[in-house]
Amino acid sequence: MTDPLPSAPHTIAEFVRGYEEESRLRGFRCRSCGLVTATWGLACSRCGARDLEEAALAGTGRVVAFTILSVPGDEFLNDAPYAYVVVELDGGGRVTGWMPSVRSDSELALGARVRFVPSYRPGVQFQPESPGPPPAAP
Numbered sequence: 001m002t003d004p005l006p007s008a009p010h011t012i013a014e015f016v017r018g019y020e021e022e023s024r025l026r027g028f029r030c031r032s033c034g035l036v037t038a039t040w041g042l043a044c045s046r047c048g049a050r051d052l053e054e055a056a057l058a059g060t061g062r063v064v065a066f067t068i069l070s071v072p073g074d075e076f077l078n079d080a081p082y083a084y085v086v087v088e089l090d091g092g093g094r095v096t097g098w099m100p101s102v103r104s105d106s107e108l109a110l111g112a113r114v115r116f117v118p119s120y121r122p123g124v125q126f127q128p129e130s131p132g133p134p135p136a137a138p
């Protein structure tokens with residue numbers, strides 16, 4: 001006989017419900033070491049503690065990685081090209097998302113400040129935190 005799997009305090013479904021239905025990014029904080037993360041799991045990825053509490057993640061952060069997708073999946077066919085981004089949120093947590101306003105790699109830079117935008121569209125959508133002047137012509 002096997003033991004039943006323990007239930008995760010935070011799940012992918014809850015994360016998706018957070019940004020799709022509640023216009024917020026849900027994550028968790030480790031009560032043992034304080035790590036804040038958007039990654040769902042049974043235990044803290046840093047210290048292994050199972051004492052996790054839900055935490056609201058910041059809606060702002062900076063881009064730590066990105067690429068321009070010109071051949072997207074079906075859900076984004078009418079949006080290509082766009083930027084697929086990894087964002088380090090203020091206060092902790094990294095999430096992947098997309099930026100329909102960015103159409104080439106000259107329009108975004110590592111470290112750029114961005115803001116989560118609640119949307120009816122799939123995925124976690126970001127936009128520049130404060131729209132600046134258009135990029136200079138090459």
Ligand SMILES: [Zn+2]
Nearest residue numbers: 030033044047
């Ligand atoms: Zn921890």
